[in-house]
Amino acid sequence: MAKEPERVKQEKLQEKLSRGGKVEMLDEMTDEYRGHLTHLMMMQADSELAGAFGYVPWITKSPDIKETLQVAQIVKDEVRHARVMYRLLEGVGVDVDRYYKEHNFNLRVDQADIGTLRVADDKRVNIFYYPIETWFDFIMFNFCMDRGAGHQLEDSLDCSYKPWCEGMEGIFKEEAMHMAHGDQWTQRLSEDSKTHAGLQKALDKWYPRTMNIFGRKDSPKNAIYRKLGLKKRDNEEVRQAFAKDVAGLCAKFRLRVPDWKPEASKMSEEPFIPG
Numbered sequence: 001m002a003k004e005p006e007r008v009k010q011e012k013l014q015e016k017l018s019r020g021g022k023v024e025m026l027d028e029m030t031d032e033y034r035g036h037l038t039h040l041m042m043m044q045a046d047s048e049l050a051g052a053f054g055y056v057p058w059i060t061k062s063p064d065i066k067e068t069l070q071v072a073q074i075v076k077d078e079v080r081h082a083r084v085m086y087r088l089l090e091g092v093g094v095d096v097d098r099y100y101k102e103h104n105f106n107l108r109v110d111q112a113d114i115g116t117l118r119v120a121d122d123k124r125v126n127i128f129y130y131p132i133e134t135w136f137d138f139i140m141f142n143f144c145m146d147r148g149a150g151h152q153l154e155d156s157l158d159c160s161y162k163p164w165c166e167g168m169e170g171i172f173k174e175e176a177m178h179m180a181h182g183d184q185w186t187q188r189l190s191e192d193s194k195t196h197a198g199l200q201k202a203l204d205k206w207y208p209r210t211m212n213i214f215g216r217k218d219s220p221k222n223a224i225y226r227k228l229g230l231k232k233r234d235n236e237e238v239r240q241a242f243a244k245d246v247a248g249l250c251a252k253f254r255l256r257v258p259d260w261k262p263e264a265s266k267m268s269e270e271p272f273i274p275g
């Protein structure tokens with residue numbers, strides 16, 4: 001059968017999206033749709049995998065045997081999320097085996113602040129370039145980043161690419177458990193006068209890093225994602241939902257919400273995706 005012209009595909013796709021339909025097959029995608037979808041899913045896949053690798057040392061460094069199992073479970077969840085996402089990427093034509101071999105997901109930076117810069121040519125959200133150096137870091141990563149990812153990924157649960165929505169259902173549930181792990185520990189460490197200050201210090205470090213992941217307000221790229229049904233909300237709306245959530249919990253746990261200012265010139269247009 002002759003290949004359908006791009007213009008015809010475009011009209012059919014737009015018509016489908018305008019009535020809330022979902023894309024299921026590769027041959028329904030325009031080049032534009034496939035390109036943006038691949039990019040967003042790659043950001044998620046790489047972040048899931050780099051996240052898992054960053055947690056690995058804490059399997060053996062955790063405070064007790066119960067936590068060793070907990071961290072091992074979280075690592076396994078993140079590797080599974082990465083596997084789900086790379087499978088989806090194979091489905092849109094990515095040579096995942098080759099990609100995996102060509103990138104170093106163990107790479108970490110030692111700078112305290114890389115703003116919104118990318119460090120290497122993988123597509124992970126840049127917060128995954130920071131090392132997790134203490135148990136406070138581990139907990140604040142759960143508390144801030146898993147929460148940020150949850151807010152960000154809400155849109156993917158009901159996006160226009162059906163296989164992604166289906167993959168997200170299980171991922172979302174497991175992410176909620178990681179966040180709950182962070183919240184339980186945050187409460188515990190904040191209530192103990194010996195650990196409260198250390199926890200606050202880690203929050204001061206991870207909160208601004210998480211606020212940086214959402215991308216620039218009114219980003220033109222985000223508008224394209226929304227047109228294609230790959231996103232539903234503006235970057236700023238997602239950031240504010242996250243900030244409000246954290247502010248409520250900080251009040252409950254007697255923690256101070258750290259300052260954060262958007263660095264307009266450094267702020268990427270790109271919305272992140274998860275961890």
Ligand SMILES: [Fe+2]
Nearest residue numbers: 048078081275
């Ligand atoms: Fe994950």
Ligand SMILES: [Fe+2]
Nearest residue numbers: 146175178275
């Ligand atoms: Fe997670």
